Amino acid sequence: MTAPVIDAHIRLDTHPSHSSAVTAHLTGTRHRTAHALLAARGFEPVDERTLVLARIDHEEPYWAEQAAQALAGEGITAEITPQLREAIAEEWTWANYPMPWCTRDEIRQVSDEAHKIYDDIRHGRLVIHAHADDSGTTVAVGTYRDSGKSVYLHGENHLRQVADVFDSTAQALAAFERLHGDTLRPGPAPTTDTERQTAQALTTLHAPASAQPTPPVQQPETVPSYAADPGDHDAILHQFLARHDEWEKWRTWTDETTHAIHESQTLRIERVHEAHPRETAWTIAAYESPVSDRMWHLTATGATPAPVLDTLLTHLAEGDAWETAIGSPVGEQTVTAATRPLTDAGWKHTVNGRWIRWETPQSDAGIQFDAFAAQNPHSPLATWTLWAGPSIDHPTWEIHASPYTPTTLLANLTENLAHGTGTRHHSPTKPKHTAQLTTAPAALPPTPASRQTSRTR
Numbered sequence: 001m002t003a004p005v006i007d008a009h010i011r012l013d014t015h016p017s018h019s020s021a022v023t024a025h026l027t028g029t030r031h032r033t034a035h036a037l038l039a040a041r042g043f044e045p046v047d048e049r050t051l052v053l054a055r056i057d058h059e060e061p062y063w064a065e066q067a068a069q070a071l072a073g074e075g076i077t078a079e080i081t082p083q084l085r086e087a088i089a090e091e092w093t094w095a096n097y098p099m100p101w102c103t104r105d106e107i108r109q110v111s112d113e114a115h116k117i118y119d120d121i122r123h124g125r126l127v128i129h130a131h132a133d134d135s136g137t138t139v140a141v142g143t144y145r146d147s148g149k150s151v152y153l154h155g156e157n158h159l160r161q162v163a164d165v166f167d168s169t170a171q172a173l174a175a176f177e178r179l180h181g182d183t184l185r186p187g188p189a190p191t192t193d194t195e196r197q198t199a200q201a202l203t204t205l206h207a208p209a210s211a212q213p214t215p216p217v218q219q220p221e222t223v224p225s226y227a228a229d230p231g232d233h234d235a236i237l238h239q240f241l242a243r244h245d246e247w248e249k250w251r252t253w254t255d256e257t258t259h260a261i262h263e264s265q266t267l268r269i270e271r272v273h274e275a276h277p278r279e280t281a282w283t284i285a286a287y288e289s290p291v292s293d294r295m296w297h298l299t300a301t302g303a304t305p306a307p308v309l310d311t312l313l314t315h316l317a318e319g320d321a322w323e324t325a326i327g328s329p330v331g332e333q334t335v336t337a338a339t340r341p342l343t344d345a346g347w348k349h350t351v352n353g354r355w356i357r358w359e360t361p362q363s364d365a366g367i368q369f370d371a372f373a374a375q376n377p378h379s380p381l382a383t384w385t386l387w388a389g390p391s392i393d394h395p396t397w398e399i400h401a402s403p404y405t406p407t408t409l410l411a412n413l414t415e416n417l418a419h420g421t422g423t424r425h426h427s428p429t430k431p432k433h434t435a436q437l438t439t440a441p442a443a444l445p446p447t448p449a450s451r452q453t454s455r456t457r
Contacts, residue, residue: 008027008028008030008031008033008034009026009027009028009077010026010071010077010078010079011025011026011078011079011081012068012079012081012084013083013084014081014083015052015054015201017201018200020059020060020087021054021055022053022054022064023050023051023052024043024064025049025050026049026051027049031048033076034071035051035235036239036242037071037074038051038071039051039239039242040239040242041067042055042067043067044202047232048235053067054202055115056111056114056115056118056195057111057112057115057157057158059108059111059115061084061087061090062088062108064084064088068080094107094158110159113161114157114159114160114161117160117161117162118195118198121142121188122423124225124307124311124416124420124421124422125144125145125146126142126151127142127143127144127419128142128153128187128189129143129172129173129187130186131185131187132176132180132183133180134180134183137154138156138189139154139180140152140188141153141172141173141176143169143172145311145415145416146314146318148168148169149166149167150165150171150172150173151166151172152164152172152176156192156194157194188421191222199220200220203423203425220423220425221424221425222421222422222423223421223422224365224417224420224421224422225307225311225416225417225420226305226308226388226417227305227364227365227388227422227424228308228422228423229305229306229422229425230302230304230306230397231309232306233271233302233309236306237260237269237313240317241260243317244317246262246263247260247261247263247269248260248263256272256274257270257273258270258271259271264290265290266286266287266288267284267285267286267287267316268285268286268287269283269284269316270282270284270285272302275301275302277302278302278303278395278397278398279301280300280301280302281301281302281304282298282299282300282304284312285297295404296402296403296406297401297402297405298312298400298402298405298409299400300312300397301395301398303396303397304398304399305388305422306422307416307420308416308417311412311413311415311416311420312399312409314412315413330375330403330404334407335369337407337411338411339369339414340414341411341415342358342367342414342418343358344418345418345419346361347359347360347366347418348360348361348363354370354371355369355370356368356369356371363391364389365387366386366387366388366392367386367387367414367417368385369383369384370383370384370385373403374403377403382400382401382402383401383402384399385398385399385400386398386399386413386414386417387399388417399413
């Protein structure tokens with residue numbers, strides 16, 4: 001059966017300043033559908049009508065063609081420019097590739113797995129605890145947030161692989177220290193040139209050269225998740241809905257708000273598109289049944305960082321967002337479980353009357369528990385407040401949660417605040433105020449010298 005034609009057109013082209021990256025420019029009244037489908041296939045949004053595909057394995061032309069074929073099956077036209085056609089048809093191989101027995105498809109499979117690891121690290125799904133040098137090869141150890149699985153990584157860039165798996169973080173760290181105690185360093189390793197170039201392609205589309213001086217390019221830096229850029233909240237929602245078909249959405253007739261409802265009718269999201277950065281842009285509510293009162297709800301402002309928002313939406317898709325304790329007060333055990341990641345990370349803990357607070361050593365982010373609001377579920381006051389900025393009274397962004405918000409959801413959010421990372425942009429001349437916490441490379445065999453093409457460009 002032929003898919004219905006959707007009024008959306010995609011123009012796939014080579015990136016103007018990155019040798020292998022691909023851009024996608026959208027037109028048509030249904031461009032948001034195409035936007036979500038491209039985002040689900042690795043393209044990252046620059047704005048509502050422009051996306052970029054940039055990979056550490058330089059296989060963007062191949063994956064762009066795969067995306068075009070998939071979009072055609074959805075009834076969406078994808079135009080491939082002649083220069084991108086040329087790049088797709090070009091045959092190339094890696095010089096000094098350390099696994100010469102692999103076929104071209106097998107090499108592509110290895111590098112695709114490496115790119116997935118890179119994306120997991122970059123988006124905070126895989127937290128790197130430590131790295132080391134292993135006879136000239138970078139190795140690292142980290143833990144996946146969703147599964148709790150810890151992994152030993154070997155290699156860098158397109159050669160990074162999972163070399164071992166552990167049941168716990170403690171077990172993984174003990175093994176890593178035993179193997180690499182002499183060269184072990186805490187946290188992720190410095191970014192490689194390839195990772196920096198890929199990040200630049202994802203964050204910047206350079207304007208064509210002109211006689212006019214151009215402003216300095218905004219360079220991204222990796223920072224704690226609470227200090228990261230908010231990114232494109234609409235694109236984040238589109239990606240979430242594209243990945244989870246058990247959710248349905250619609251926009252209000254004024255086109256100012258999008259509602260998303262789980263197929264059970266008991267979990268709902270409201271997204272206000274033009275909200276001020278410090279005003280409520282997201283409201284999430286859970287219900288015991290489709291016609292019952294709310295069990296719990298949570299709000300987030302428009303400047304909430306993308307990694308924090310990703311963590312929140314990921315939890316909603318995991319199926320335990322209905323966990324709550326209706327009818328029983330929020331006790332010490334609940335508070336301890338929700339804030340344990342902050343305690344483990346060394347955040348300052350203070351008690352001031354009915355308020356209990358945890359703050360970073362720099363006092364630039366924190367979480368507050370209001371014991372009075374917790375015992376009064378019908379009070380308009382927030383039981384939980386997560387924030388970052390100059391102070392809790394003047395936050396850059398904040399999240400408010402009601403008394404019966406699931407402990408697992410709060411624990412995921414505090415884990416992200418304590419250990420997650422994200423991207424923030426700054427001018428090259430602007431001094432950095434945050435230590436560089438970059439992604440963790442590793443490498444199975446020696447890193448290949450360069451990518452070789454079958455003909456001279």
